[in-house]
Amino acid sequence: MKRALRSLQARTTSLVVAVTSAVWISASAAMWLDTRDELDELLDAHLMQAASFLLVRQAGEDEELEHGRSTALHPYAPRVAFQVFEGSQLRSRSADAPSTPLIALDGRGGSFATVSVDGARWRAFSTQAADRDVRIIVAEQVAARNGIALAVLRSTLWPMLLALPLLAAATAFAVRRGLRPMKQLGRGLSARSPTDLAPIPTERAPAEVQPMLEALNGLFGRIGDLLDSERRFTADAAHELRTPIAAIRAQAQAALTVVDAAARRHALRSTIEGCDRAARLIDQLLLLARLESGTAPELAMLDLADVTRRVLAEATPDALIKGQHLELDAPEHFPALGSIDLLRVLARNLVDNAIRYSPKGARISVTLQAEPGGTVLTMEDTGPGLSEPERLRLGDRFFRGGTSQASGSGLGWSIVRRIAALHRLDVVVDRSPQLGGLRVRLTFPRG
């Protein structure tokens, strides 16, 4: 039942049938009441007429009426009874009338009353002869009246009851016809291939479903963009993996081919280095894919100074190999809101970039301080920096700045930008006024 009502067609059909039935039932009830009122008036008039007729006849034909019966002129006639009183003495009555007066004999007569006698209800009228002490009471059983009203009602209800199933069928047919465009739309949609993201033509669709179609087309568009970016990403990623794999292969083959033992050791070490590089590229790709899946990270209060210190400590060995100087200028503690894992990755990427792209002996300076605009994390170095067009391309996937002497994955800045966006950080890249190299300023918003 519940399932059936989920169909718009079943729902509309049953609603129409239910509402029609309710209207019919109310109309019938109103008709029943109205019929009974009209019938009462009519039959009351008949009772009055019968009473005055009896009064007239009573004058001449006393005897004949001793055991008289009302004439059976009508199917309902037997239910009409009368009593004739002279004074308080019952002079005559119809066979089915009780012997006690149906209406008290006091009063002036000429009045109607509804009384119960032995479980039967009567509608009675009494009239008083003007010239003598004769009182006529004419009564009719209420059940008989109801029977007539019911008969009237029945004669109108029958066609209605017969018409109801026909109406239901007709409604179902009409609703089905009315909903046909929806059905066609549904068929068209379900026949679509999953790669077909072309917008649904809206000009011929019913006005009611236009907003839905437009929303659907909007969704198609967004899914298409997402798929395109995924496809581009997969293609780029595959191409980017080719070079490290080619390097591993070349080094391994060189190790097999060279005769000199030192050259072979060098080739084997390079093979391992190539594997590490490919693994790091895959890690970065996976991280970026996770970041771009759009799930918001859980933000919590953390100590930004502590995070930065730890990252610098981890990066120090690499800097030492290149004879570079790493320095941090930050307060002991610096509370901030963020994801500790992601901010660590962000800081690590920036520091790694500074180490990778700065020459031997370079200075890399990291500062953390509160400024009017918010908390600012600054990283600057004495490296070659980046030209304006290169700075603009930072964050493009697989873009590597400078002369590409260093073998980065080209994904670090994409990751930095993504994490910064997830934290609503403001990122500014320019030339460091103090050190002359690249300066990256991350501003954590207030609040």
Next chain:
Amino acid sequence: MRILLAEDDRLLGDGIQAGLRALGFQVDWVRDGFAAERELRAQVHSAVVLDLGLPQRDGLDVLSALRSDGNAVPVLVLTARDAIGERIRGLDTGADDYVVKPVDLHELAARLRALIRRAHGQPRDRLQVQDVSLDPKAHQVNQRGRPVATSAREFDLLHALMLNAGRVLSREQLEQHLYSWGREIESNAIEVHVHHLRRKLGAAAIRTVRGVGYVMPVHAAAP
């Protein structure tokens, strides 16, 4: 044979250089487009292995500039991009061969030999001049069916002379064929190698053109 390798990736360049050297090539390695153009202007290389994704100047730009300069050096494009459109663009710009990474070193060497051979109008890999035959792949020299042992330098010198049979090559040209940069060249190195080759193949095999250079005549001089 001296090859110019233009590849920006440190590990890949290093591996190809080491591998090709082990397979008998002299390899000069540059890591950006500007350096590649500079080296190509010297016109000392028998072939070029060119990565398309070079920093500073894109590989395709280097290639089209090279061809518009009228330089016909065989160019093998090495790239990570394998879309058909990319290949067509590469070949139309003037590449002679197109290899998608990763590449087998032996295949790369074979393709380079084929490119160099075709550039010299040789239909077969094996060279035959006078009664001397040279197999670049097997690094073997035969005279009248009898194997002749040669050092790597002597082999390279003979290879250069045989590829250019009938043409005179100057001492500088021969030196450039033999040595990639960074290697010490003694001033009389070529004379010494020629002397050794004459002793092994016969005095008439290589002729000296005084003040000009050396030539290997297509037909042996009458005794």
